[in-house]
Amino acid sequence: MNYTNLFKIALKALAHNKMRAFLTMLGIIIGVASVITMIALGQGTQKSIQKEISSMGSNIIMIHPGGERRGGVRLDPSEMQTLKIQNFEALKKECMYVAAISPYATASGQLVCGNNNYPTSVTGAGIDYIEIRQLTIEDGTMFTESDIKTSAKVCVIGKTIVDNLFPDGSDPIGSTIRYNQVPLKVIGVLESKGYNSMGMDQDDIVLAPYTTVMKRMLAVTHFNGIFASALSEDVTEYATDEIRTILRREHRLKDSDPDDFMIRTQQELSDMMNTTMNLLTTLLACIAGISLLVGGIGIMNIMYVSVTERTKEIGLRMSVGARGIDILVQFLIEAVLISVTGGIIGILLGCSACLAVKYLANWPVYIQIWSVILSFAVCTVTGIFFGWYPARKAANLDPIDALRYE
Amino acid sequence: MSNKVIELQNIRRDFTVGDETVHALRGVSFDITEGEFVTIMGTSGSGKSTLLNILGCLDTPTSGEYLLDGIPVRSMSKSQRAILRNRKIGFVFQNYNLLAKTTATENVELPLMYNPDISSSERRKRAEEALDAVGLGDRKEHKSNQMSGGQMQRVAIARALVNNPAVILADEATGNLDTRTSYEILMLFQELHRKGRTIIFVTHNPEIANYSSRNIRLRDGHIIEDSVNTNVLSAEETYRTLPKDIDD
Structure with a gap:
């Protein structure tokens, strides 16, 4: 037809x-x-x-030095000096499931600016830190890789610090605040995040290059911890395993040795997610x-x-x-x-x-x-x-x- | 001796309804030669519809042989019969059966659409000629729902003519029309007959037999009368004597 x-x-x-x-x-x-x-x-x-849910930090992985026993006495983990710059660099280079990674060192004390002062802690961090913690620069800039290399005396501050150190409403950017004997130039202000679910003020924050905090303030060579974020919630577990393997190798631990560090994730959040x-x-x-x-x-x-x-x-x-x-x-x-x-x-x-x-x-x-x-x-x-x-x-x-x- | 268009040899057709067998046709034989105008009459249940279906190759006899234009039909497949209908038969139905919302020309073209040997220009030409022949030359592009019953039946007749069939089968073709229009249609059939067409007109209306050249009567599946009409009346004359409708 x-x-x-x-x-x-x-x-x-x-x-x-x-x-x-x-x-x-x-x-x-x-x-x-x-x-x-x-x-x-x-x-x-x-x-x-x-x-x-991600903005609540559901994919954050925190690595802390583990409690080590010496003669039956468990030592304060913060005293442990096991997390070094080489460990961080190895992790940064080798981890595949990690989107961002930053060291973390903290020093507490009084911040002074002119007539005003405020007790807080300065967080030494890498550039990835604001990505991991989902922070946003509202004004000014974040410090750079070269600031980290030169241990530059710069900082990025949160809203609470601005309110306390600059009560008259003047622009904090460009001014210098002092922490102990170290002057820090304010180069950026973070967007306000308010209080977190645990009642902690997330705007009470001062970020400085970790090298600055370690060398100029604390005079140490180890970190208090390392923060990382997994590529997504569902690969957090792979990322954790990866970090554990790399750190055990870096720390030359035998198979029979327990971990000398602790890895924590926001398990609850990621489960909810x-x-x-x-x-x-x-x-x-x-x-x-x-x-x-x-x-x-x-x-x-x-x-x-x-x-x-x-x-x-x-x-x-x-x-x-x-x-x-x-x-x-x-x-x-x-x-x-x-x-x-x-x-x-x-x-x-x-x-x-x-x-x-x-x-x-x-x-x-x-x-x-x-x-x-x-x-x-x-x-x-x-x-x-x-x-x-x-x-x-x-x-x-x-x-x-x-x-x-x- | 002119050509035999239709040869029926002892046609029987049985239907099985439940457990019973109904004998609709009980041995019917006749020949129709080219150029005859035959009326087939009978009351309902006489078997005339069954006979029409067999003549139209829509149905096959249970026994007996049917030759249409010399071609034996009984052993044909459904598809072969469809092609045979397409080339050899023109149907005119009581209720016109035109395609809805379709123009007269397109309705008339329909049989040719199923014949791949005919080009679209040829198809158009033949459809227009057929419409001219039934007196609808000025209504070629009218749609079927814009026409009167008589006009629709003329379109149906044009459709039956367009494939130049061996035989035109009309099934109560005037059954749905008023008296005046019925005679107009009868005039058209007589005119076609004069031009040499072979026409079989199935009806229960005995008057129509007066206008055909031959009359076959059926009762209970048998032929009870097969007579040549020696005194063919002219539908045109009767039409003239009809009183004009008061409504006109």
Whole structure:
């Protein structure tokens, strides 16, 4: 049979029944668009929740010198001098699951600026420290790698320090504050983070290059600890294992020796994160599944009904010489045209709905390629199948019965 | 002796309804030669619809042989019969059976759409010629829902003519029309008959037999009468004597 003719027949049949074709298409359009939009919204929500929890530091890994026993007496870990610059450099170079890593040394004392003074502690840190602790520079700059190399006398301070040392509201940037005998030039101010869940003031902070704190203030060669952040919550455990292996090697520990350091993670936070993410992923899968199911059933119904109501037309076509196969091919072409067109419109509609939500409502929206492909595939295949299935039945009908069908 | 278009040899058709066998046709034989205008009459249940379905290759007989234009039909497959219908038969139905929302020309083109040997320009030309032949030359682009019953039936007749069939089968073709329009359609059939078409007109209306050249009557699956009409009335004359409708 001449397929060009059948294609023309199918096109004409569609053109003469624009409303029916459109309604059928609508089922597919809505199916595809709703799946894409729901998944994109869900994914956006998931990502923003993930970000919120991450900002609480759920992927932070803290390494402290471990308590060592000497003659049955456990020593204060802070007295231990096991974490050295070489350890830090080895970790920095070798760890694959670690996104940022910074040494940590702290000195407590009185800060003085002009007439004002305030008791606090100066944290010696690397450049990654603000990334690990999710701090943001509000004003000025962070110190640089070369500041660390030269043990520069610079610092970045938190809001509480600004309020106490500069009560008159003058710009702290550029002024010099003194810690014991060491003058520190303020080069940056941190954005306020408020109190944390333990009631600690997170703005009561002074950051200086760790070399400055170690050499100029404490005159030591070891760190109080090392802070690191894992690439993401779910690899925190791998990162921990990696750090343990590297540190044990660096510290030349035998297999039988216990660790001479401690690694702590925000287990509770990251557990919460994982539970929440699992819940959200399940929710998303459910939404996608239900949307597809509903869309599929809609398509199925309208396809089935539209073929059934055309039984008489099928009878007529057969009486003027259409063979079963001609009828089947015609309906299949119609179903493919409707499904594919509907699917494409659905994708466009879904994507524009996502963008509209993103820019008008300012919601986080992430369009997922897999959801586009999945919804298109499911809806078009359903459309084609339920166009083909009743058409096959119709094609096998006796023309006499089809003509008499009311 | 002119060509035999239709040869029926002892046609039987049984239907099984539940456990019972219904004998719709119990041995029907006749020939129809080219250029005849035959009415097949009978009350309902006489087997005339079954006979029409068999003549139209929509159904096959249980036994007996049917030759359409010399081609044996009984052993044909469904697809082969579809092609045969497409080339040899034109149907005219009681309820017109036009495609909805489709223009007259497109409706008439329909049988040719299923014939890949005919180009689209040829198809168009033949459809327009057929419409001219039924007197609808000025309504080619009218859609089926914009036409009266008589006009729709004319489109249906044009559709039956367009493939230049060996035989035109009309099934109660005037059944849905008022008297005046029925005679207009009958005039059209008589005109086609004059031009040499072979027409089989199935009806339960005995009046129509007066306008055909031959009349076959069926009862209970048997032929009870097969007579040549020696006094063919002119539908046109009858039409003129009809009182004009008050509504007109």
